[in-house]
Amino acid sequence: MTNTEDLPEVSGYSRVSVLISAVVGLAVAALALFWAQGFRIGYESLYRVNPSVEGGGIGSDWVFGNTIPALDFLIALIHAADVILGAFILVMVFIHWAAFQRLADQMREPGEDVNEAVAADGGSPARGDEQGGDSA
Amino acid sequence: MSNLDHGKFTRVTTLFHSLLGLDVFLLFFTGYAIMFNDELWWMLTLMGGASGVTAIHRITGIGLVALVIFWITLQVISSTGRSNFSKVLPAKDDVDAFIQDIQFVLGRADERHPSARQFGGYKADEVPLLSYIGKGVVFIFSIELTLLAISGLLIWSKTGLAAMFQTKAAAMAFVTFHGLLGVIMLMGVMFHIFEHGMHPAFYPVETKAFIPRSMVPEHHGDDDEEPDTTGIERLSLSPSWRTVSTIFGAMTVIGIVSVLIGSIFDEGYPVPRELAIGGGPASILLTIGINLGMVVLGVGLVLSMYGNVLRIRWEQQLERDERPAAADGGEPQTDGGQPEADDAESEH
Structure with missing residues (x-):
């Protein structure tokens, strides 16, 4: 099939730039995780209540929210x-x-x-x- | 031989594409198991119920943030990335290619425009890096992924949202915004799978996104023998193409229409309209349609894996051929678009 001599010279991404990008990507992801998690604890169930507006009970604040x-x-x-x-x-x-x-x-x-x-x-x-x- | 097989992507790009695809598919499966929970109840159950699904969604969401930031950084700090910016910008050729595609369909043009050919055509150096659809994909997906990542993180940190917008209802609006934004991408990805899976010359998957450019010869030996055009007339159609492309095309259309209709009703925005959370119309047709859309995504996932299998086989073949070194420039293993002699081998 193909002789490897026919393969083109390709100037792709350098190892260093790939490595730096990977580190930056992972660092930002870790920060995002820290940020999102940091505020979350204890509040997860806050918005899981089914609203029922009639009678002005739970959920009435959704309507005017x-x-x-x-x-x-x-x-x-x-x-x-x-x-x-x-x-x-x-x-x-x-x-x-x-x-x-x-x-x-x-x-x-x-x-x-x-x-x-x-x-x-x-x-x-x-x-x-x-x-x-x-x-x- | 044909001129259809020139690679365009580097090894890093092909690897990034596969990882991004896997991550985004998982986000779709989990995200729409939540949004369309009426229609995709089985998917929700399969992935461990509400807690399992949200956990997978968050893990893959963080994966998406890492991948997106990786890619943006790479494009900015590397000369290869910077030099690609101009190639991604829309140009007049792209409008011409869109118009010529319509003319081609209507029989008023004999060929597709060079900027419309997903997989090259002409000689490698005469082909743009991206077709007009490819540019659209890069632009729309970039904007979508950025907005989805930001809104997703805001939803995750609900207290952050509530602090910003004061009310629960306002915070819920972000969930709706996130889900509806994703629907655009979901529909786009279904088209992307159809476009790159059902091209008759590359069926069942285009290898451009999987086999790096460094492994694909740009010229097949003697330049004089290269066809002036794409050379598609020299390729044999796969026996199953007509049936499979018709069924898959129909599934793609039904899938897109269904998630579009579903997103209008199942928006999950409880304020202040009917207060119907997830209470969309329980239509059997809609349920079937949305499930078909998920099958289209599943096929995309399988094709992505198959593309990587082809890359591994191509690598092995290159290694084998390096030793005897008796060859002329052959073709890479693009299933379906292959000459007769190789077809049987590559089907299995």
Whole structure:
């Protein structure tokens, strides 16, 4: 198959930069863990109460709770983004699906005779054989 | 031979991609077992109930923070990373590629634009690092992952949130924001799996993201014999492609539509509308659809592992071939897009 001499010279990421990045990544993750955990203890069950508004019992503060209109707007905005981007992603799926069908039509059918196919469009048999890659 | 097989990613990038994929898939499985708990009750149970799921979600969340910070740092401090910035910026070619893709589908263009070819096409040095979809993936996923990591950490530290926003309801709004934000990424990842798994020339998985560029020859021997175009007409279609791509395409569409509809109802934002926590419509169709979406993700996870298996096999083959050193430039093992002689071998 492939001779290793054909392999390209690639200037990738240096070991030092990979190592530094890994250390920074892990350090920030550890700090984030420390920060998130530090405040958490004892409060985990605070928001697990099912609200029941009727009679002004537990949960009535949910109803009047959010006094920050910006958060309501943010939720509405992200809903809109979901729908718009979802529709766009669907369009991209359909475009690719259709493009793949066209690309598949350009390919040889499974089991199609290689030599015949090449001869049919005027190519030389040698050229056809060559597509085996490692046939030589 | 074809010109479709040129690698573009370094070894670090391919490894990062695999780790990020694994981490994000676990975050999806756990996160949506929580958000769509009506529809994915079995997944919730399987992962140890509410406490098990949230524990896995938090562990992988910290993993995500580490991976994202690692990558940002690497891009900033390394010359390779800095030199890639310009290659990621949107350009006019990307708009042209999108338009030409539509024309290609409608039969008004004979080929896809070079900036649309996920896996190269033309000679290696004439191909952009990323297709227009690839650039979109980098941009959207970067923004999403950053926002998800920040909002996730804020949710984790609820008291931090409450201190910032004063009320429980406001804190809950962040949970909703986090979940809805993730839905965009979830839909994008389903498309990503379809796009890179069902291309007829690379089916069932494109190896670009798994086999590093340093291991893939950029030229196949004599340059004169290189085809002018992609050379796709020289490749044989895999016998199962039509059936599998149709089923998987349908599953992808159903999965995307279902999580989109589910996210509208199951937003989990209890203020001040109907006070229905997780009480979305218990529709059988929606349940099936959301579960199909999870199957699409599962297939993506399997394909990612398979890509790494192909890389290991390719490495072993290179080692074997190094000794006899009698070869011409062959092709890497891209299943499906292979010449006839190799197809049977690589299918197993």
